[in-house]
Amino acid sequence: MKNPENLLYAESHEWLKVEGGEGVIGITDFAQDSLGDITFIELPQVGEKFTQGQEMGTVESVKAASDIYMPCDCEVIAVNEEAVNNPELVNKDPYGSGWLIRVSIQGATDGLLNAQDYAGKCVH
């Protein structure tokens, strides 16, 4: 799968879609493919505040567990309960219905990569 050009990417394999002052966050196709079938997702609660790089959740697959890091300073304004209840959505559609949280961005999004630079970080 191609990484969409309109997203920003963290080296720790999260993506951020900026929509005005808000952002949608998920894990990348490379991340879901590396993990394999996802069986459990833990996400923060609405209202929680984070700084960039802070651990904000966990994804587990049959074979591995991985922490999810916040790509920007923000406050959580929505959580994708459908993905929590159906973790396979993240495998099937990591940039669409498998999104994880919606946030209000509270600061710069420095240090994130564009799709092309991120592709260079995706080495098994």
Next chain:
Amino acid sequence: MLQTPLYEWHKAHNAKTAPFAGWDMPIQYEEGILAEHAHTRENASVFDICHMAQFVAKGQGVTELLKKAISHNLDTLAVGKCRYGFLLTEQGTVIDDLIVYHLDTDHYFLVVNAGCAEKDFLALQERLGKENIENISPKSGKIDLQGPKSLEVLEKLTKQNFHDLKYFSFTHIEYKGHKILVSRTGYTGELGYELYCPKEAVLTLWEDLLAVDPVKPAGLGARDTLRLECGLALYGHELNEEHTVAESALDGMLTSEADYIGKEQAKIVKNEILVPLKLEGRRTVRNGDLVIKEAGSSEAIGTVASGSFAPSLGYAVAFAFVKKEYADRENFVLKAGRSEIAAQKTSAPFYTKGTARIKLS
């Protein structure tokens, strides 16, 4: 790293491989572990198990030597039958678990774990005499055909009737000029067959099996979730040289009356006992995670042997070694990273709808 005769096939079919006991083995194919798991429970899958080691014990008087070397009850093991059991230390802890096939008078076939093959062979050389044991692994292969539809697949492929082959029985067949041992056994909890063949027959047999509908390949990832759901022990997890057979809660298998090495010690629970646990949700624990005394406690009362999300159940399950003074509890707290997970004692097998023992005739 070692490669099975099917390694190129796996790579050509986009398998994800990983090191396992010195072998580069397929963990999953393109459909993924959950799909391969479900396909095995509902249809039929093939697994490349060529990494497991195969020995032949043969020679006059070897039966008597073998009775003292391993825990298997050979007095009641007829020719054409096979049995599960253990190779033990003097302390009653487990060097390996293995299946022994009774081929003929004073003639046995032993199948052991890849990671234990070397130490097993040394122990058996010492216990049986070097002249009585041979490692045939370099010239041998093994494919597991597992799932409720494996009988019809096998019969279609070989044009022979296997309805009369009972659980833990085996027979030899001739297939395209190769001699194959067909054993009604497996490691998934489903009806299935383990096919032992010469190395040069592995690829043909694999491809021919896959040509029969509805067979698909499954990797070691699904093999692990399938065996755990059915409560089957994995060496290095539920069994090891640190725990006796009784501590691994498998002392019910110790029925041999022979005076085998480790016998009395194997029946004693010294420190810990293996407890099957049902976790409260989908989140799992893994090998090495701790069982803690109570929520918030830093005191460990046990260690997780195996844990996984159980695809056929929809929640996570685990086996944990718990200090014997705490093992009677009904509720436990497990620690995975910083998270605490509540767990309830349950009974193994976790998944009880497996077809392995189904009567066919």
